[in-house]
Amino acid sequence: xxLAGLFSNSGLPDSVAAIESAALRSDRFRLEREADxxxxxxxxxxxxxxxxxxxxxxxxxALPGLYRTVASSLSIARETSLDxxxxxYLEGLVQRAWFVVYGxxxxxxxxxxxxxxxxxSAAVRTIxxxxxxxxxxxxAGTAVGWLLVAHxxxxxxxxxxxxxxxxxxxxxxxEALRRTLFGEADRNGxxxxxxxxxxxxxxxxxxxxxxxxAFGIPSLLxxxxxMAMLGAMLWLYNGAGLLxxxxxxxxxxxxxxxFAILLAGAAGLHIGRALAFPGNRPVxxxxxxxxxxxxxxxxxxxxxxxxxxxxxxxxxxxxxxxFGRFAIGGFMLTLWCAYFFAFRGNRGKVRSA
Amino acid sequence: xxxxxxxxxxxxxxxxxxxxxxxxxxxxxxxxxxxxxALILDFVVILVLMGLTTWGLIEIAGGVSGIDRNLDxxxxxGHALQFLVILWVVAMFLFRNAYFxxxxxxxRGATPGKRIVGIRIAARDGGRLTAEMxxxxxxLRDIELFxxxxxxxxxxxxxxxxxxxxxxxxxxxxxxxxxxxxxxRAGDMIAGTWVLERPRxxxxxxxxxxxPAPVPAEQQPDAPRxxxxxxxxxxxxxxxxxxxxxELQALERVLRDxxxxxxxxxxxxxxxxxGRTDGWNDERTxxxxxxxxxxxxxxxxxxxxxxxxxxxxGTQG
Numbered sequence: 001x002x003l004a005g006l007f008s009n010s011g012l013p014d015s016v017a018a019i020e021s022a023a024l025r026s027d028r029f030r031l032e033r034e035a036d037x038x039x040x041x042x043x044x045x046x047x048x049x050x051x052x053x054x055x056x057x058x059x060x061x062a063l064p065g066l067y068r069t070v071a072s073s074l075s076i077a078r079e080t081s082l083d084x085x086x087x088x089y090l091e092g093l094v095q096r097a098w099f100v101v102y103g104x105x106x107x108x109x110x111x112x113x114x115x116x117x118x119x120x121s122a123a124v125r126t127i128x129x130x131x132x133x134x135x136x137x138x139x140a141g142t143a144v145g146w147l148l149v150a151h152x153x154x155x156x157x158x159x160x161x162x163x164x165x166x167x168x169x170x171x172x173x174x175e176a177l178r179r180t181l182f183g184e185a186d187r188n189g190x191x192x193x194x195x196x197x198x199x200x201x202x203x204x205x206x207x208x209x210x211x212x213x214a215f216g217i218p219s220l221l222x223x224x225x226x227m228a229m230l231g232a233m234l235w236l237y238n239g240a241g242l243l244x245x246x247x248x249x250x251x252x253x254x255x256x257x258x259f260a261i262l263l264a265g266a267a268g269l270h271i272g273r274a275l276a277f278p279g280n281r282p283v284x285x286x287x288x289x290x291x292x293x294x295x296x297x298x299x300x301x302x303x304x305x306x307x308x309x310x311x312x313x314x315x316x317x318x319x320x321x322x323f324g325r326f327a328i329g330g331f332m333l334t335l336w337c338a339y340f341f342a343f344r345g346n347r348g349k350v351r352s353a
Numbered sequence: 354x355x356x357x358x359x360x361x362x363x364x365x366x367x368x369x370x371x372x373x374x375x376x377x378x379x380x381x382x383x384x385x386x387x388x389x390x391a392l393i394l395d396f397v398v399i400l401v402l403m404g405l406t407t408w409g410l411i412e413i414a415g416g417v418s419g420i421d422r423n424l425d426x427x428x429x430x431g432h433a434l435q436f437l438v439i440l441w442v443v444a445m446f447l448f449r450n451a452y453f454x455x456x457x458x459x460x461r462g463a464t465p466g467k468r469i470v471g472i473r474i475a476a477r478d479g480g481r482l483t484a485e486m487x488x489x490x491x492x493l494r495d496i497e498l499f500x501x502x503x504x505x506x507x508x509x510x511x512x513x514x515x516x517x518x519x520x521x522x523x524x525x526x527x528x529x530x531x532x533x534x535x536x537x538r539a540g541d542m543i544a545g546t547w548v549l550e551r552p553r554x555x556x557x558x559x560x561x562x563x564x565p566a567p568v569p570a571e572q573q574p575d576a577p578r579x580x581x582x583x584x585x586x587x588x589x590x591x592x593x594x595x596x597x598x599x600e601l602q603a604l605e606r607v608l609r610d611x612x613x614x615x616x617x618x619x620x621x622x623x624x625x626x627x628g629r630t631d632g633w634n635d636e637r638t639x640x641x642x643x644x645x646x647x648x649x650x651x652x653x654x655x656x657x658x659x660x661x662x663x664x665x666x667g668t669q670g
Contacts, residue, residue, distance in 0.1 A: 026652050047460055048551075071376045080655060082648050084602045085609070092552035095378050099551075101472065102373070102481045104458050109457075111484045202446070206495050213539055271543060288477070288486075288545025295544070296491035333450065 005119035018183035026081035033073050036234025037093060040066040043097045067097040107172070115299065124340045125297035130266040130273065134223060138262060145231025159225075159232045168233065174240035181242065181249045182320055201257065201305045205264035209271075209298050216272020223265040253312035259336055260304035267294035304336070365551075370479045381550040382535050383472035388548055394466030399448050406444045410437050449499070453491045458484060463551075471551045477535075486544040489611065493540030497526040584635060586642040592627040593643075593650045599663035601651060604630070604644050608637075616640060 043059050043066070074090040081087065125130070148155040153170045160168070168180055204226075211218035230250075237246035274290035275283065311328070319325050366382045378493045449533050456464040462482060463473035467531060474490070502523065530536040535547050596604075607619050620636035623643060632639025 025656075026648075068374060071372070071374055074378075075376060080652060082598055082601055082651050082655070084555075091379055094372075094376065095552050098370075098372050098378060099475060100460065102476070102479075103460050103462050104482050104484060104487065153486050202450075206450075206492055210493050210495055213543065239543065284542060285545070287542055291489040291543030292485040292545065293481070295485045295492060298492055301490055341584060 024097075026077070026083060026086075029076070029080065030083065030086055033069075036066060036069050037073065037090070040070050041093055042098055044093070044100050047100050048096070063097075070094055070097060074348040115296065118344065120296060121299045121343050123293050123339045124263065124300070126293055127266050127270045127297060130269040131262065134220070134262050134266040134269055137220050137265070138227045138258070141227030142231035142234070142294070144224065145228030147231075148228065149235045156232050156236065159229050160348035168179070168236060170236060170238075170239075173197075174242065177237060177240045177242055178245070181245050181276050187208045201260075201308070202302050205261055205301050205305065206298070208261065208264040209268045209294060209301075212268025212271035212294070213275070214272070215276045218271040219265050219268030219272065223261070226261065231257050245322050248325035249316065250302060252316040252325045253308045253329075255329040255333040256304055256311060256336065259333070260301045260308060263297050263304070264301045267297040270294050270297075307332075357509075370475075380475075381552075383548040383550050385530050385536050387470045387472050387550075388530070388536065391464065391466040391470045391472060395452070395579055398465055399452055403445060403448050406448070407441065410441050411452075414562050440505060450491075453494065454487060455489070457487045460501060467548075472548050473551050474546050475549050476545060477541075477547050482546065486546050488544075490540035490544035490546050491619050492542055493538075497529075497539055500524075584638055586632060586639050588627070588643060588646050590650075592629070593647050595626055595664060596623075596647055597661035597663040597666060601644070601647055604640065604647070608640060608644060611637075 039059075039062070043055065043063055046055055070090065071094050074087075074094050077083075077087055077090055145159055149159070149170075156170050168177065204222075208219050208222050211222060234243065234246065238241050271287065271290045271294050274286045278286035281289075311332070315328055316325065319328060366384065368380050368382060369377045370380045371377050414434055424438060453464055457474055461468060461473065462475065467473055474482065474487070526539055530538050535541075537547060541547055604619065607615050616636045620632060620640055623640070624630060624632060654660060
């Protein structure tokens, strides 16, 4: 040990008296610092009980310094003291203070500000490869849905569930189909429906994200299934000559909603990819890093779904013609693309938050 | 937690975590039972919250039958009811998804259920617990628990393969904490977090300074009172050299527990080993003095870089 050099001249104390005086050294060490320890403990206890308001500014300012003092006390005590109670106390105290000092610091509000001001778009840009893959899968899913139904109409019922389809089934007259697209302005309970839909869609996107844990494959399957449903419906309206109108009906909220589902699937895929190909890092670390990036994207996805539900519930009822619907949908798409890929924001602030 | 510091108490749940300052802190991974208990408590809280909200909103709306009749009306009452139902849907969504987020993002890093059983979440790398981690670990809860449970309840056992798949799924994710050392569930792996026990440790009086702990009279009627007439024992170097740190910790534990039976046993052992008989009927004082002097000797050795782990090891240079 390096301490041996310092004390080499004094040698081992021979007499019992010398041992006695040295014995007190670890206790003197403790008595000198006990006040600091107990002050830290008082602060930490109050913070653990959630009484942040009652904490004075001095105590809050002193917290990091006290934490380091006690941590260094622990380091010293480990090398010089055999007082098991003191060691156990210090270990416990350092751990509790570590929880507080390195706990979630940013309030939900601060975090949200950094998130909207660049953190979200930065996270979206980092998973660009997964977004491209998910986009390709979604396009392929739509094509598959269309082709399947075009080949055999029975597929329609397999792809689009009964309660989802409603009146939109093969063999419905073009008039009936047209009625599903226009004239919703006086339907009631629409806002209600939108909220319900939002809750449901959020759950679907969370699912697409969470399924990334199985190497991302279920995420892709989920995307394919949902887009095949869309492809089948496109085919149905195309048969009635209403393809453009249906696209407009969908575009109002669909550009936002499908974008959100795309991001959710890409986030799931991102995790799956990190699990399957961790590179040089340990697999758990790679997964955790990917998971945190994907979680940022996912929080944004939930926000996008809220916007989509609002558009679906209100904007689509108010704008009852195809051109206006395309205008809204196109505007939203441009807005999202600009926000994600052109907006750089205050990244520095976000990283430190 | 017992009095013994973690390095003398190797159990299967102890880990060492290195803080950003480079200090290794021993931590204890929360047991799976504690986590299951915390989860059940949280579910109870969520269910109660959901029930109260539903009941409160129905009360405001004026009973279920009224809602059915008035919901589709295009008047102020109909709109107000619609608003209440929207409020209900949003509240249910928040209870299900935001409950864990809200509490784990607080300074305590634990939901009410976790706090009751005394555990909390922390970053596995010893760094800061960030909002992204908390969000990621809670998003995964959906596929771990809610989704397969809902699926099983909807499908029922008669759906054959589907039911089997959902049950297998639930089993894999639910039992995942059993298959790794740190009890990580899938959400913990994704987020880079783990669940630790919250330490509670009062600073106890040092054994070697101040007066010895008062002995309750009813426990130890025959024990001699420590006071002005306290005897002092001196031990020779050779008498102290027989024991090491491990025995010192054991002796400290016995002194703190302060049970006459074990005190006597330990006294017998030590007295026999070092060949002294003068502490008869004064075991506690004898042992206290022996503890103080043994600790002094061992700590002096520590400062010289010589440690003696236990009675079997010689002093290491």
